[in-house]
Amino acid sequence: MPPIDHYIWLSSILFSIGVIGVLIRRNGIVLLMCVELMLNAVNLLFTAFATNFQDSAGQVFVFFIMVVAAAEVAVGLAILVMIYRNTKSVDISLLDKLKQ
Amino acid sequence: MGSYIAIALFSPLLGFTISGLFGRFLPKNVTGIIASLSVFVSFVCSIMLFNHLHNGGDAVKLETFNWIAAGNISIDFSFLADKLSVWMMMIITGVGFLIHIYSMGYMHHDEGFYKFFAYLNLFIFSMLTLVLGANYVIMFFGWEGVGLCSYLLIGFWYANKEYGYAARKAFIMNRIGDLGLLLGIFMLFNVFGTTDYQTVFSSAGTANSATIELICILLFVGAVGKSAQIPLFTWLPDAMAGPTPVSALIHAATMVTAGIYLVARSSVFFVSSELASTIVLVVGLVTAVVAATIGLKQNDIKKVLAYSTVSQLGYMFVALGVGAYSTALFHVTTHAFFKALLFLGSGSVIHAMSGEQDIRFMGGLSKKLKITHFTFLLGTLAIAGVPPLAGFFSKDEILAKAFYGNGILVFILLAVTSVITAVYMFRLYFLTFHGEFRGTEEQKHHLHESPSTMTIPLIILAILSCVGGGLGLSSLFSHHHFADTFLSSVLTNANIPHPSHLFEIVVLVVSVVLLAIIILMTRSYYTKKQNVPTSADEETGFGRILSKKYYFDEIYKTLIQKPIEWLSNFAHDFIDRKFIDGIVNISGRGVTVCGNYLRRVQTGNVEFYLLAMVVGVIAFLIIYQLV
Amino acid sequence: MSTLLIIKIVIILVVFGITLLIAMYSTYLERKVAAVMQDRIGPDRAGPWGLLQPLADAGKMFFKEDFIPKQSEKWLFIFGPGIAMFTACMTGAIIPWGGTVTMFGETFNLQIADIDIGILYIMGFVSIGVYGIMIGGWASNNKYSLYGAVRASSQMISYELAMGLAILAVVMTTGSLSLKDIVEAQKGGQWNVFYQPLAFLLFIVCAFAECNRAPFDMAECETELIGGYHTEYSSMKLGFFLFAEYINMFISSAVISVLFFGGYNFPFMYDLGLSANAITFIGVGVFFAKIIFFIFFFMWVRWTLPRFRYDQLMHLGWKSLIPLAILNLMITGGWQIFKDSF
Amino acid sequence: MLSYIFYILSGLTILTAIMMIAARNPVHSVLYLIITFFLISGQYLLMNAQFLFVVNIIVYAGAIMVLFLFVLMLLNLNKETEPQKSMKTKLAGVISGGLLLVNLLGALVKSNSSTESLPITDVGLVKNLGMVLFTDFVVPFEISSILFLAAMVGAVLVGKRHKGEMEAISE
Structure with a gap:
């Protein structure tokens, strides 16, 4: 088994990829997916630490993160579908109504 | 024996729950019987406890659980039935039971029947908590409960605005007194570290005497509020807004x-504590005189009785101030009998008169309301102090104690009050029951004796008013009577010399002669000559002052209400509007101005926000790693 | 290589083979059942009673032109049926086909893997199975295919919930996720169907929906969507889709038997005085008999019930099955607590 | 040997993740992300976190991503409708993300790195995890179910057509 450091490397890289994705894409749905990727990177790290310390609390936490992620996706997608219904687009750069 | 306390307490509470929750679904009779029975159970328990204590038993203590435990505060939810508590319990449950029975007849046509009985039961529960609590906090709990029930019952016919105001007035006045009581309890706690009666009293000698004085004065402020003494007495006459059984109870x-x-x-x-006792004495004395004189000019049957109550309470406080505590309790007992009787009798009259309360429109009722008339007469004789009825013994004892304890001035003032009491009571009696009927034809046609549920309590109370003096009968012949002996173990009576037999006999003879004169005079003035009192506005001179109740309400209005209103207006117009609102407005305007510039940062573009967030995180991380 | 490993490999191969064989002959059975129900004869030309018909069909499939439409996403178009086939085959891995066998000096289970997560593994693969249809349907770049894919996906995620809840009730009574344990707990005629009739009903309805079988075959509904997600498919790719459906049916029947009908258990299995190996082999036979009965049941339903409308399907899933499943779960939980407290 | 599997899986994970954000077609993005999740599930299996492995597949791959794909298909989004950012913004994004990565890894390098390999445990088995979940974490568990309920209600409410809208469509 590789040392914990390598898991941290992997998670950091995946997390950063998620961040880059959020920054370079304009499609709202893809943005949500990038957030999911970041969450998964964190999950992976939690699990790695849980294994490292042989403590199941970390894995339980991953379970809760999944719960939150699922709830977030349900609501997020519902909102995006509504946005699409109103603007015929999921382009987030069109969402600047807050400015007014 | 502890279970008797529990049953006595919880029986009315159960009654309250049943009639409060299910009363609207039950027939009226059932609700009334349940409520009355629950009080009767309490009464039986009181008798048991009384019997136990009378046979030399120890005070009963019922410990339930630790109620409040915070830091070094520890208050138990415990109850104590010693001789004083049981004495009070007997009065509360006994008279309370009779009044419950009476209410079944009196309130029979009322829509809120079940509500009324629920309140009455809650009241009995609160009052029992008050007298049974084993520490000042439990007592305060009951004290507040009593205040609440009083508020609910005075405002029972809340649809009438005036009655609502009367309820509010009672509540607020009581709160003023409660504040004093609460402060007193705090001080007690501060000094003794507990409020438990037994602990506090046993270590009373250890405390600083000035502190004790202060505690006594604060406690007395509470008593002034609840017992309607000057200056917090004006709520009691107004409290007559409630149904008559409420006034009685x-x-x-x-x-x-x-x-x-x-x-x-x-x-x-x-x-x-000398000072506190003196204050008690003075307040009681002034109240007794003032209330009695006001009573002279009242035209509402219940108001007369209300002022008489205030006056009699003043008597009791005089006794307390003198240091004759068991005498005060004795008078409480006899007063409970005859005042309940008088109120219930007046209720019966009002019932017969279809709600009319003004004695100017009554008269000649003795022919139609035979039982009511006779019992009312007995009550009047009792309160006036005609020997050998109950009132004579207790009043006489107070007079004697005052004479030997505090000298001639107090004695004279009390004696004069006693005379005035007799005058206004017989004025009331003759105007109501003798002479010509002055009401409308319809009322005359409608006159009827009350149902037996109402007359039976009247008869019982009349009997009690006659023989109630027996509790103190022996004072004429020996120096200690029953109430004195029974209560002596819990009350610390001041050392007052016992009145000589000569004094007793002189008082007896003088009072009988005086009373006879008064009865004859009032009879000739109100019955023979058919004089009818005028309304308050037509009075002149001192009579006007009296019928306007010494302008107490008006004085309060000018001295307290007006300045407070002015202060509130000032606070509202100047402090609130100009000053505080100004600050708020300035800060708001400042934020608006700043926001106008800062809002350019808010492009509304989600991408920009995201980028800004990431850059912020990076900056944070860099700073974190550098530091 | 140890004997055990060789045996495992043999079991894997045998299971794979049997899966394909049964799936193949299911097509034959389907046509025969349909024929019987419609008072026809059905295939009878190829071989005796038409038994070689599946082989002929396979040959035909192989030699048809493999057409990939120009407007489609080529790689995804190819992956679609592949994923469908793969996920269908993978679920067989944890089905306990029989009890223990002692042979060649080794005692082993007739099961490829008895893993800790058991039934969750099946749930996992069932939930992935939808990708084959979705990807295939989307990659075709045809509106009918897209409709079929969208319908299939929402149908499957909707019914997965009720299915999971129904399974949970069984898991609660058994106290284990392992299919082996579930089967062992039903020994001696203590079949779960008697204890969890509602769960069984829910599960079988959901299984129909998950297999995209009539009356829930909205995704390929010919009258509305031509061929649904496989409109553009031909040749062996179409064959894969069809085949995957039959494999799914086979696995569903196996899971139903395992969860509710005692798997390889049969009544009086220990009263006959047979050797352990004999019992196991009879058990395998009984298990397959149960599976074939349920395959028949699938077909029976298909040729009996008309198709649902799409909104009816969604209403049934969300407004009837899931509440019922939750109710069942609550009753089961209550019963467990009640049982444990005495 | 397990280490090699880890490195292979890691390489593939990073590759597919990059493909996910680079793909021009959103459907391709979803598919790459699904593969990423499968690979991460593989990592869980490697750590003997069986429950998380299967839950990750059921929840992420089997439900969440199906939902994404479903929505993308429903809205019929593809390469042509995909909005693109200018090269400059993309570059800024990549640089920012890269900086973040450098920061995170810098912190790691600065701290004491451990070369001890991960132990093999069975804390991730269903039995052990369930025990912890329903004893120590039972309150968060219940609260998360309430969260789900709230999310469900919220999603339905957001996605529901208003009365007027429905009539406008049917007309």
Whole structure:
């Protein structure tokens, strides 16, 4: 088994990829997916630490993160579908109504 | 024996729950019977406890659980039935039971029947908590409960705005007194570290005497509020807005005696504090005189009785101030009997008169309301102090104690008050029951004796008013009577020389002669000559002042209400509007101005926000790693 | 290589083979059942009673032109049926086909893997199975295919919930996720169907929906969507889709038997005085008999019930099955607590 | 040997993740992300976190991503409708993300790195995890179910057509 450091490397890289994705894409749905990727990177790290310390609390936490992620996706997608219904687009750069 | 306390307490509470929750679904009779029975159960328990104590048993203590435990505060939810508590319990449950029975007849046509009985039961429960609590906090719990029930019952016919205001007035006045009581309890706690009666009283001697004085004065402030003494007495006459059984139960027989109970309970403190006792004496005396004189000019049958109650309470406080605690309790007992009787009798009259309360429109009722008339007469004789009825013994004892304890001036003032009492009571009696009927034809046609549920309590109370003096009968012949002996172990009476037999006999003879004169005079003035009192506005001179109640309400209005209103207006117009609102407006305007510039940062573009967030995180991380 | 490993490999191969064989002959059975129900004869030309018909069909499939439409996403178009086939085959791995066998000096289970997560593994693969249809349907770049894919996906995620809840009730009574344990707990005629009739009903309805079988075959509904997600498919790719459906049916029947009908258990299995190996082999036979009965049941339903409308399907899933499943779960939980407290 | 599997899986994970954000077609993005999740599930299996492995597949791959794909298909989004950012913004994004990575890894390098390999445990088995979940974490568990309920209600409410809208469509 590789040392914990390598898991941290992997998670950091995946997390950063998620961040880059959020920054370079304009499609709202893809943005949500990038957030999911970041969450998964964190999950992976939690699990790695849980294994490292042989403590199941970390894995339980991953379970809760999944719960939150699922709830977030349900609501997020519902909102995006509504946005699409109103603007015929999921382009987030069109969402600047807050400015007014 | 502890279970008797529990049953006595919970039986009315159960009654309250049943009639409160299910009353609207039950037939009226069932609700009434349940409510009355629950009080009767309490009464039986009281008798059991009384019997136990009378046979030399120890005070019964019921420990339930630790109620409040915070830091070094520890208050138990415990109850104590000693001789004083049981004495009060007997009065509360006994008179309370009779009034419950009476209410079944009196309130029979009322829509809120079940509500009324629920309140009455809650009241009995609160009052029992008050007298049974084993520490000042439990007592305060009951004290507040009593205040609440009083509020609910005075405002029972809340649809009438005036009655609502009367309820509010009672509540607020009581709150003023409660504040004093609460402060007193705090001080007690501060000094003794507990509020438990037994602990506090046993260590009373250890405390600083000035502190004790202060505690006594604060406790007395509470008593003034609850027992309607000057300056907090104006709520009691207004409290006559409630149904008449309420007036009888709360504002004559039990609730107002809570103040007496409080002072008597704290007799250990009061005996040792000169100043507080003097204050009690003076307040009681002034109240007795003032209320009695106001009573002379009242035209509302219940108001007359209300002022008489205030006056009699003043008597009791005089006794307390002198240091004759058991005498005060004795008078509480006899007063409970005859004042309940009088109120219930007046209720019966009002019932017969279809709600009319003004004695100017009554007269000649003795022919139609035979039982009511006779019992009312007995009550009047009792309160006036005609021997050998109950009132004579207790009043006479107070006079004697005052004479030997505080000298001639107090004695004279009390004696004059006694005379005035007799005058206004017989004025009331003759105007109501003798002479020509002055009401409308319809009322005359409608006159009827009340149902037996109402007359039976009247008869029982009349009997009690006659023989109630027996509790203190032996004072004429020996120096200790029953109430004195029974209560002596819990009350710390001041050392007052016993009146000589000569004094007793002189008082007896003088009072009989005086009373006879008064009866004849009032009879000739109101019955023979058919004089009818005028309304308050037509009075002149001192009579006008009296019928306007010494302008107490008006004085309060000018001295307290007006300045407070002015202050509130000032606070509203100047402090609130100009000053505080100004600050708020300035800050708001400042934020608006800043926001106008800062809002350019908010492009509304989600991408920009995201980028800014990431850059912020990076910056944070860099700073974190550099530091 | 140890004997055990060789045996495992043999079991894997045998299971794979049997899966394909049964799936193949299911097509034959389907046509025969349909024929019987419609009072026809059905295939009878190829071989005796038409038994070689599946082989002929396979040959035909192989030699048809493999057409990939120009407007489609080529790689995804190819992956679609592949994923469908793969996920269908993978679920067989944890089905306990029989009890223990002692042979060649080794005692082993007739099961490829008895893993800790058991039934969750099946749930996992069932939930992935939808990708084959979705990807295939989307990659075709045809509106009918897209409709079929969208319908299939929402149908499957909707019914997965009720299915999971129904399974949970069984898991609660058994106290284990392992299919082996579930089967062992039903020994001696203590079949779960008697204890969890509602769960069984829910599960079988959901299984129909998950297999995209009539009356829930909205995704390929010919009258509305031509061929649904496989409109553009031909040749062996179409064959894969069809085949995957039959494999799914086979696995569903196996899971139903395992969860509710005692798997390889049969009544009086220990009263006959047979050797352990004999019992196991009879058990395998009984198990397959149960499976074939349920395959028949699938077909029976298909040729009996008309198709649902799409909104009816969604209403049934969300407004009837899931509440019922939750109710069942609550009753089961209550019963467990009640049982444990005495 | 397990280490090699880890490195292979890691390489593939990073590759597919990059493909996910680079793909021009959103459907391709979803598919790459699904593969990423499968690979991460593989990592869980490697750590003997069986429950998380299967839950990750059921929840992420089997439900969440199906939902994404479903929505993308429903809205019929593809390469042509995909909005693109200018090269400059993309570059800024990549640089920012890269900086973040450098920061995170910098922190790691600065701290004491451990070369001890991960132990093999069975804390991730259903039995052990369930025990912890329903004893120590039972309150968060219940609260998360309430969260789900709230999310469900919220999603339905957001996605529901208003009365007027429905009539406008049917007309």
